[in-house]
Amino acid sequence: MSPIHRGSDGGRVAGRSAESSRLRLVLLATLFAFLMLLGRCAYICFVNGPTFAAMAVSQRSSSAALPPARGDITARSGELLAHGSGQLQPGPPFTHAAVFPTAIRGSDEAIQTIEAALGHVRNGYARVVRIPPELADEVVEAGRAVVGVVPFQLTPRTVVAAQHVVGYVSRGAEGATHSGEVGVDGLEATFDWALGSGDAGEVMLSVDGRGECMAGLGAWASHQSARGSVSTTIDLPLQQVAEAALKAAGKGTTAGAAGAVVVLDVATGQVLAMASTPTYDAQNLTGAMSSPGAPLLNRAVRPYYPGSVFKVVVAAAALEAGISAYTWEYIDEGFIDVGDNIVRCAAYERGGHGRVGMAEMLAHSCNTAAIVLAAQTGGGAVRAQAKAFGVGDPTLAGRLHLQGASSGRVAPLSDLSSEAGLANLALGQLHVEMTPVEAAAMMACIAGDGQMVIPSLVLEAEDASGRRMMYPRSLKGDRAISPGTAATLRRMLETAATEGTASAVLAGLSCAGKTGTAQTGRLDSAGSPVYNAWFAGYAPAQKPSIAVAVVLESGRSGADVAAPVFREIVQFWTRTEGAASS
Numbered sequence: 061m062s063p064i065h066r067g068s069d070g071g072r073v074a075g076r077s078a079e080s081s082r083l084r085l086v087l088l089a090t091l092f093a094f095l096m097l098l099g100r101c102a103y104i105c106f107v108n109g110p111t112f113a114a115m116a117v118s119q120r121s122s123s124a125a126l127p128p129a130r131g132d133i134t135a136r137s138g139e140l141l142a143h144g145s146g147q148l149q150p151g152p153p154f155t156h157a158a159v160f161p162t163a164i165r166g167s168d169e170a171i172q173t174i175e176a177a178l179g180h181v182r183n184g185y186a187r188v189v190r191i192p193p194e195l196a197d198e199v200v201e202a203g204r205a206v207v208g209v210v211p212f213q214l215t216p217r218t219v220v221a222a223q224h225v226v227g228y229v230s231r232g233a234e235g236a237t238h239s240g241e242v243g244v245d246g247l248e249a250t251f252d253w254a255l256g257s258g259d260a261g262e263v264m265l266s267v268d269g270r271g272e273c274m275a276g277l278g279a280w281a282s283h284q285s286a287r288g289s290v291s292t293t294i295d296l297p298l299q300q301v302a303e304a305a306l307k308a309a310g311k312g313t314t315a316g317a318a319g320a321v322v323v324l325d326v327a328t329g330q331v332l333a334m335a336s337t338p339t340y341d342a343q344n345l346t347g348a349m350s351s352p353g354a355p356l357l358n359r360a361v362r363p364y365y366p367g368s369v370f371k372v373v374v375a376a377a378a379l380e381a382g383i384s385a386y387t388w389e390y391i392d393e394g395f396i397d398v399g400d401n402i403v404r405c406a407a408y409e410r411g412g413h414g415r416v417g418m419a420e421m422l423a424h425s426c427n428t429a430a431i432v433l434a435a436q437t438g439g440g441a442v443r444a445q446a447k448a449f450g451v452g453d454p455t456l457a458g459r460l461h462l463q464g465a466s467s468g469r470v471a472p473l474s475d476l477s478s479e480a481g482l483a484n485l486a487l488g489q490l491h492v493e494m495t496p497v498e499a500a501a502m503m504a505c506i507a508g509d510g511q512m513v514i515p516s517l518v519l520e521a522e523d524a525s526g527r528r529m530m531y532p533r534s535l536k537g538d539r540a541i542s543p544g545t546a547a548t549l550r551r552m553l554e555t556a557a558t559e560g561t562a563s564a565v566l567a568g569l570s571c572a573g574k575t576g577t578a579q580t581g582r583l584d585s586a587g588s589p590v591y592n593a594w595f596a597g598y599a600p601a602q603k604p605s606i607a608v609a610v611v612l613e614s615g616r617s618g619a620d621v622a623a624p625v626f627r628e629i630v631q632f633w634t635r636t637e638g639a640a641s642s
Contacts, residue, residue, distance in 0.1 A: 122264065124159065128259065130287065131255040132290075133255070135294045136291070136295055141294060141296070143218040144287050148263075149215060156188055156212060158209070159181045159186065159189055160210075161182050161183055161186065161208070163208035166205050173201075174199055176195075177199050178191065210263060224335070224358035225247060226248060227246015227462075228244055228356075230244050249463040250463055251288075254288035288521070288523040290522075291521070292331075292517055293330035294331065298323060298332050301333075301628060302625075304628075305624075305625045306335050306337050309621050318613040321334070323606055326507045331517045333629070362495060363466055363469060364494065364611050365579070365592050367578030367618070369574050370487070370488030371422055372574050373445050373502070376506075377437045378437045383433070383437065392413040392414060392415075392416050394428070406424075407426070424561065431482075431487070439477065439485065440473055442485060446470045448540040448541070450540075451468045452468045452498075457495070460497070460517045467498070468493045469493050470485075471491035489578060496610070500609035501514075501515055503573065503596050507598040516534075516535060556574055561575045570600035570634070571599040572601050573596055578592040580592060588615045592611055595618050596610070599630040599634065605633075608630065612625070
């Protein structure tokens with residue numbers, strides 16, 4: 061028999077096994093390479109994809125930067141006081157144009173029309189320029205025959221109320237490159253870091269490698285979203301009532317509608333309303349600057365002679381010095397000799413007010429009694445009391461966060477050493493000035509048992525990145541008068557409102573306060589004297605919640621023009637607060 065040979069089959073088996081192993085290695089290597097390629101593709105798509113996409117877009121587009129979107133300013137309940145500006149709209153009205161110099165093509169006549177309005181659009185870099193409003197129609201019409209000039213609308217700053225609180229911004233000149241708005245006055249200036257921090261965005265135009273517009277592909281804009289904001293203490297409905305009442309009062313004044321209103325929360329010092337007239341259009345600052353009456357001036361934070369409102373300070377100083385409101389009295393004959401001068405009282409023609417106590421001095425605004433009471437109290441004590449009430453205190457102005465806010469002043473003691481100097485102080489003339497904010501703060505102090513509160517206007521501010529600044533809801537100052545003095549003053553001020561010089565206007569209204577009519581030494585265009593006509597007080601008379609100061613640059617008295625404004629504000633507050641609490 062032939063031997064059985066098994067080795068040849070085993071070799072074939074071994075060969076097949078080796079070949080199979082090599083095939084598996086090739087397959088594994090191929091799979092690994094595929095997975096690596098897949099991973100790389102995924103990395104490019106999901107990690108670097110946006111960057112590469114942006115690079116691809118940039119290679120076929122030219123961009124013009126938009127100014128940053130400006131943030132909102134809101135009232136205490138979230139209502140808008142000022143709408144954010146800088147939001148791009150397709151228009152009309154067309155306010156701006158994106159200019160792409162290398163892409164500009166069109167008829168020479170149309171291009172010349174555009175250049176007459178916007179400057180040399182075929183030179184320089186891609187940019188956004190402002191369209192002069194009076195030439196907008198011409199630019200848009202010419203733009204239909206020109207490639208590379210893209211008109212659009214950037215929403216303007218729209219102020220709903222409290223224009224002087226909001227302030228205004230500066231802008232580039234007409235036809236110049238628009239680099240954004242910068243706050244110049246009011247909260248716009250103080251909180252420019254928040255309001256001007258919005259996304260900038262850009263307008264883009266599809267172009268080829270030579271920078272020329274690609275047929276069939278137009279312009280588009282990147283999305284603007286993040287913006288900053290400022291939240292204020294303003295009560296919008298009350299603010300609107302104050303503005304309307306102030307404007308209505310100004311219609312009947314000889315000097316025009318110039319004046320201010322400040323309303324404070326007695327408990328917290330928060331500014332619920334701050335109005336100033338005349339007002340202005342922030343979109344026409346050139347016109348406002350040349351307009352009579354200085355409309356850009358925020359009169360709520362400028363000093364005025366307080367007139368007889370200052371008699372409240374005299375009475376407070378006397379009470380703090382230990383003079384009794386129940387036993388002090390003076391016989392008014394209608395005039396008093398003060399050094400080389402004779403000072404007359406309003407009751408001079410009828411022989412004076414007769415026997416006058418401290419309450420009657422306030423209620424009937426008796427000049428002679430106020431001069432005598434100030435002399436008995438002492439100029440130093442009266443001056444110190446004014447300072448304690450915050451007159452001339454920069455803290456009151458500083459906490460408002462308003463650019464340009466001023467403080468009042470009280471003359472140095474050396475100016476009060478003479479009889480005439482102290483008499484002028486007692487009558488709120490020459491040697492003392494108060495801002496409406498300071499007058500309202502004084503009334504809030506009296507209504508709040510003698511504790512000063514520092515007026516505040518801003519609750520919080522936040523920039524586009526989320527950085528936030530929070531401000532105190534209430535800030536207490538020093539005690540200005542004792543609770544007993546405050547209680548006595550409240551009783552006298554209630555009498556002054558119900559039985560005094562403004563009683564005919566305020567009859568039936570639960571309130572307290574004091575009129576004032578201060579000489580200014582100025583004449584209006586008709587040659588009539590201009591007075592600072594005041595009313596400062598609080599409401600309701602029991603458990604007061606708001607303090608109000610009204611001043612009008614007027615040819616009439618505080619009782620005639622300022623007290624009616626006070627009445628409108630208090631009546632509205634009483635209705636709305638009563639409805640809210642019922």
